[in-house]
Amino acid sequence: MEEKDQLGRRNFLAIAIGAIGAVIGVVIAIPAVAYVVGPALKRKTSEDWVRLGPTSKVELGTPTLFKTTIERQTGWIVTEEELSIYILTEDGRDYIALSNICTHLGCRVRWITDQGQYFCPCHNAAFDKIGLVVSGPPPRPLDRYETKVEDDQLYILLGG
Amino acid sequence: MSVHIGDWLDERIGWRNVWEAIFLRKIPKVNWFYTLGSATLFVAVLQGITGILLTIYYVPTPDHAYDSVVFITTQVPGGWFIRGVHHWGASAMVILAVLHMVRVIMSGSYKYPREVTWFTGVGLLLAVMGFGFTGYLLPWDQKAYWATIVGTRIAGVAPLIGDPILRIMRGGEELSAVTLARFFGAHIWVLPATLLLFLGFHMYLVIRLGISAVPRKEE
């Protein structure tokens, strides 16, 4: 009888130890996983309208290059990044904002006036005026940004 | 199923012997004070886990250390928790180690045949103090910086060897990036290695010799 009691007690103790271990393990493990994975899951949440400049600088019918610098925070380090954006308008009302980053491997495209095309020097890709692929390897047209005009100033939407 | 796996493994690595030797060995009846050693070990493991997690984001250079600590505390999910536990764990570690030592003194456990266990224990206590001292600088905040200035200078007062010690600790005349880097190195490599060495020996001796019994009045 006593023997059996002893056994029951031991079993209970073993289970209790396991439970305590599990509680401690879980309380540590959950924050630990969040801690390791957290920054990877973090999305850029902020959307920002960035001012490029006056609409008067945009030539009708020709892509015009605008430059702006944006601050980008990675971890605790803030870096300044220069963005180049081609703005095209045919009528002075609707604007198309094209990133100058080639959708193939990220080289910078240039507008070649003579040919009426964007040209990427890395792999001789060409895009037409509104950013559609004309030739070469890029998988998709040039990226576009949403635009708006306020007080004759041109804004594009970054992030999001 | 689990029995099968257990057998399969036992046949190959002989874990049951180890299990029996370590966990099923008989121990004299002891009181609650005798849990302090295990508690210290528990906190040490906790410190190891949280410490390893902290190194994922921490950068030991003067221009990044502080920012990365702020980043851990405010930006990384659970970062405040990991750092908080590590911070308070350091204090708990010192308290528990000292209490454990007082218990050992009180029960006369350092006596024959456990003298060497005691030696390694003192080594462990010094290692814990070393952890505290080196870890203190790492956040590179005001408190860290100035306390380390004072701390290293205290070491520099020792006759003859004081100045060289001061310079070795600081890695030069001044407290600098070099100091931070070497404190970091000591904190996460040198001291853990030392600790593991002493700890392994300590544990081996504890298991081999058994926990001392609570002395009777006439003993």
Next chain:
Amino acid sequence: MNEKERQEYLEQYKKEKEKGVPFFPDIIFKDAVVSLVIFIALVALAYFVGAPLEPRADPADTNYTPRPEWYFLFLFQLLKYFPGSLEVIGVFIIPSVAVILLLALPLIDRSPKRYFLRRPMILGATILSVIGVLFLTIQSSREIPLPPELVGGDQTAVLYTENCAPCHGPSITVPVGVNLHEIIAQSRHEGMPAWSGDLTSDEIDALAGFIISPAGSQLFTDNCSECHQVAELVASDPVALKKSIQLGMEFAPHAEVEIPDWNKSISQEDQTKLLNFLVAPDGQRLFATNCAPCHGQSVAFAGGEEQVLDTISQGGLHLEMPPWREMLSENELDLLARYVTDPGSVPEGEETFQANCANCHGSRIPSSEDVEAARQIIAEGGAHDTMPVWGDVLTPEQLDALVTFTIAAAEGTSVEIGQELYSQSCVSCHGEFGEGGPNPSRAGDIIFPISTAEYLKTRDDFTIRAIIAQGQPNYGMSPFGSAFGGPLDDEEIDAVVAYIRSWEANPPVELPPEVVIDVEQNVVLDTKQIYDQLCSQCHGLNGEGGIGPAFENLQFQATRTDTQLYNAINIGHDATSMIGWGDVLSADQIQQMIQIIRRFRPSPVSGQPTTAAVSFSSDVMPIFQAECVACHGNFGGWDASSYTSVLGTGDHAPMIIPGDPENSFLAQKMIGTQSIGEIMPPAGLLPEDEIQVILDWIEAGALDN
């Protein structure tokens, strides 16, 4: 423990073990419970308190009170009980001994007794150590940032606890005569900041007073602080302070105020403490405020300590000057009076002074502005009332300090005296550190630094002495020697020289390298550097002009002959701000300078293309090979290694628009007008002629020739 006892123990232990319980789960369960409790505590601390983080480390912040982590506080506190040379005991010996004892414990206590009550020695030692460490830790955490409300509104005590206590503990013992103000202000040992950066002079005075007489500070708080700030009273006139306490309401400024009769309500002893706090017994400060107005820097004196103490204590009463009119003629009295008030005006008075006065007065006597008054004092002799009876005014500590200083000053550390004199007579022109500056007596002139290693090395003491004594009339420096009508006698000049000489070991002024044009030493600087540093200030780095004419202007180049340029550089133009450089530059350098100026050809936009046909393979390619290909070869982007790649590659291709250098990106990158990225090469502009070759080549159509 002998063999038998050991066997007994092992057997006993074996029995205990058999009666015992298995490690798992009985023992481990207890361990797990304790661990869980500790874990919960840690989580709670992390959640509710968090890990503290102070502002970023600022090595420049001297106000920060360093404190180690709490488990080192006992060690930190221990150091406070071992000041100065004893520090090594607290820092090194005690901790080392403690660790060794701890380590050797099993070797020390080898008795077989195990029950704690049967080991009173070990029990006692352990309890003592624990209590000791606890006491030190608590003491330390109590002592350091004593909040203001705990010190009963004593501002100075707060100042002390905030700034001094962290290192010095609750009090500091200082020997009499130590110049505390200076030590606090300028720091004495490593780790002690120079507080003059953070504290006002009044605060330092208050601290000095507090260190010597903490009780005085408390008395001040109790009795005076209702009406007075510490700052307004410390280091003020001891005569007035003494009077204000002794006279109470009869002291004029206190007339309208309801105050107790302090002379009765504050014991003599406490009055001394209070006065010691307000005017710290600090010899130099006391002398400077109380004696220097009449006695100058130091009193020439050859007596012993006793005698000085007597003289100072008795004040005016010590003066036993004979009535000189009985011994000297009217003329001699006049002469002396004039000599005394202004030694420079009557050099011949020195002889009379030496004969009659120097015995007691040394080389100096209390100065006086008024010839008549001086004459009267000399004529009548006897005591004069202007010297207070300091014995009644100063506390014994203050008197001691004053005597110590007076004797030290009389023996003369001439450097310190020199420093004082320098700051009186020289600073306004030569600057605090001899750095010089605009010459106040000659507009537009700059006084050269006199504290550079260079300057001091090339002048011996004799020269400097002569310059001080005789002045430099050509540069507007008046003579300072008394023999030439100046204020300083020979000893004082020597002191000033000694002070100036003291810079030599560690010159406070280092000439910036570009100022060392080394005209004197004829080290020839690269002429281009001279242009960049000097000429460009007016003419522009690229000859684009500014205050002076633009060299890149075609008309400028066409209408000036080399001779004209030479003359313009050599002698300057009176009508303009162009000064003549002939004194500075050698003829060769001026010739080279002309070459440089001629190289600022008109920029490609405004100019005509140079005539000669430029060849790509023999002119342009070598430049690319030498300057560009290292990077612009294999690393992507623009490739400078062949004709086709030069024209066809690059992130912003095309890099070259034939015939249009102005809009060619390559050209823009080379001359710095690019809209994207940095100038190329990153190290800076290529040589002018190389750029020109490339511009010409583009202009000519960027042919593959």
